[in-house]
């Protein structure tokens with residue numbers, strides 16, 4: 001199967017949320033800590049890929065982190081994925097965003113079981129739709145991702161069309177509860 005490195009995407013602007021989502025808290029823990037905890041049992045190591053305005057907040061907490069490559073800064077999650085792939089050598093990369101605090105390692109473990117040589121990516125299908133921000137990407141996809149970034153083809157969903165993807169239909173809706181707004185966090189915590 002090879003080696004597995006975790007990539008936490010945490011370089012977004014969190015405009016809808018109003019403050020950096022990685023440092024939003026629920027259950028006494030920061031969102032980024034949930035992402036790291038989900039990756040911990042299924043990877044050899046994990047790195048947070050962020051932007052210069054948040055870098056120090058991670059580094060000062062002893063988190064292994066890196067800024068998006070300057071040539072692809074502010075280009076979205078695909079740039080974050082590529083930066084993480086460039087930063088740590090591995091056969092496979094397990095990517096997660098910081099805004100899914102309910103995501104568990106058992107979900108990632110299930111996806112990992114599909115990482116075989118015949119596919120370049122393993123992506124869950126949630127509610128009938130692919131969720132490419134959670135998944136596995138093989139190191140061999142790096143040149144394809146690089147080319148797409150250079151061509152300004154920044155969509156993660158678009159990337160899937162260029163790869164041999166193993167899709168895994170999942171009924172794990174709660175685990176994929178995406179927090180984009182403060183009111184969604186309130187709902188998750190049962191406040192509304």
Ligand SMILES: Nc1nc2c(ncn2[C@@H]2O[C@H](COP(=O)(O)OP(=O)(O)OP(=O)(O)O)[C@@H](O)[C@H]2O)c(=O)[nH]1
Nearest residue numbers: 009010011012013014015016049076077080097098
């Ligand atoms: N490293 C990196 N991560 C990103 C980038 N853009 C988005 N992300 C991450 O990708 C995940 C999904 O991001 P979104 O919620 O779509 O975007 P966002 O910028 O965080 O939020 P909005 O500003 O409200 O759209 C989050 O974990 C983000 O931190 C980027 O340019 N670089």
